[in-house]
Amino acid sequence: MTAKLFSTLKLGGLNLPNRIAVAPMTRARTTQPGDIPNEMMAAYYAQRASAGLIVTEATQISVQGKGYSFTPGIFTKDQIEGWKLVTHAVHSAGGRIFLQLWHVGRMSHESFHPDGKPVAPSALSPYAQVWVVDPETGDGGMVDCPVPRALSAEEIKDIVKDFRNGAKNAIEAGFDGVEIHGANGYLIDQFLRRSSNRRTDEFGGSQENRIRFLRDVAQAVADEVGAERTGIRLSPYITQRNMADDEIIEVILKAARTLEEIGTAYIHLSEADWEDAPIVPDQFRRDLRAAYTGSIVVAGKYTKQRGEKILASGLADIVAYGRPFIANPDLPRRFAEDLPLADFEPSTLFGGMHKGYSDYRSYDQELGLV
Structure with missing residues (x-):
């Protein structure tokens, strides 16, 4: 059995039986209208409950937050x-x-907004696409994001309240905690980078000002549900969606010190999983360790061997797996017993029903033992 992946860990108020997490993955299976979670989603997540921790798919905190x-x-x-x-x-x-x-x-589409305008720190296009279903045909596809409108300072403060309310609702719904999505070119990440934030008020300009929104959101959520039940996802080396900024590593490390002061349970590094994804230097990982004493979660094309290696190095505490968990709901067992991994079907990632979602089988089911 692999020692590090299967060692226990105390994360905030939780005792994790292993250090294998389900990474957040958008699957677009809600009940319509209303974007409502359902029994099919409950079955999907329950199938993966042997993970040390599950982080759900990204979940919008408001109508405005949908993309x-x-x-x-x-x-x-x-x-x-x-x-x-x-x-x-x-x-x-x-x-x-x-x-x-x-x-x-x-990172949104005009069809989700009454005025046809997504919001952002500044009115700058991401030059990116989002997945949108045509209401007439029911077919989903990738469509271009429009140029957003810039948020007012008062609207920004209202969004902080929306994050806080979302955290409160999550605890009411029975979650053990919440993870703030501050990565991958979404709103918090947009505030952190000069490529997407050209503001001249208290939320833009200096590095400290660009961190302000992240700080305010993290503090509000921690105040609402407890810092020990609050994590945040960051993506220092991901530059897609027009997010390149040569100051971002400095900014992320400063943000980590802010999160240290707040006392959040963990930082989750989104490291990308495509073939030519940027390599995260060990020096950054060491600098992050020096700035932040909470747990560090990593995600991005990790194998069992790579996961074991980074845990053994002491530069991470939990390894989150995305695609391997889609087709292998019993992934921890397969890792522990060196069992073969099933492949997932890419065409069923977004939308649809059980096929390619909750119909992937455990190893024993594949053998016909259950």
Whole structure:
């Protein structure tokens, strides 16, 4: 058995039985209208409850925070009730689960906004696409993001309140904690970078000002649900979606010191999983360790061997797996016993029903033993 991946860890108030996490993955399977979690999603997450921790798919904190069709929300009573199905199923299966809180900012489409304008720190295009379902045909596809409008300072403060309310609703829905999505070119990340933030007020300009929104959100969420139940996802080396900024590493490390002061449970590094993804230098990992004493989660094309290696180095505490968990709901067992891994079907990632979602089998089911 692999020693490090299967060692226990205390994360905030939780005792994790292993250090293998389910990474947040958008799957777009909610009930419509209303973007409501459902029994199918409950079955999907419960199948993966042997993970040390599950982090849900990104979940919008408001209508304004939505950027993709059929993604779940956490701001209506029906959505809270839908998520209760998920948390009950996961806890009944012995698992632990955090909800990822999300505001996409400019990574959105005009069809989701009454005035046709997504919002952002500044009116700058991401030159990117989001997945949108045509209401007439029911077909989903990637479409261009429009140029957003810049948020007012008062609107920014309202979004901080939306994050806080989303965290409160998540705990009401039965989650063990929340992860703030501050990565991958979404709203918090947009505030951190000069490439997307050209503001001249208290939320732009200096590095400290660009960190202010992240700090305010993290503090509000920690005040609401407890810092020990609060994590945040960051992506220092991901530059897609027009996010390149040669100051971002300095900014992320300063942000980490801010999160240290707040006392958040963990920082989750999104490291990308495509073939030519940037390499995260060990020096950055050491600098992050020096700035932040909470747990560090890593995700991005990790294998069992790479996961074991980074845990052994002491530069991470938990390894989150995305695609391997899609087709292998019993991934921890397969790692522990060196069992073969099944492949996932890319065409069923977004939208649809059980096929390519909750119909992947455990190893024993593949053998016909159960």
